[in-house]
Amino acid sequence: MIKADLINMLAKEMELSKQEAELGVNLFFDTIKEALTRGEEIELRGFGSFRFRERGARSGRNPRTGEPVNVPSKKVLYFKPSKLLKNLINR
Secondary structure, eight states: OOHHHHHHHHHHHHTOOHHHHHHHHHHHHHHHHHHHHTTOOEEETTTEEEEEEEEOOEEEEOTTTOOEEEEOOEEEEEEEEOHHHHHHHTO
């Protein structure tokens, strides 16, 4: 499913115009993006949560030269599905 499919389903299900449905979908995703950029974790009950993990600094190698490179620590975003969603998928 792509974003356009989601907009079409929302428009049909809620009897909205496609423009109104697109505004709603964009608002939803923009709100999530803004919260994540502020460093907030997001929990959608019955669906899952978006959380951050801290990856520590490590030593790596440049694939072209084989030269050692220091890779700095960073935050990594991951999605953890809810128990309900896991059960629906694994039926």
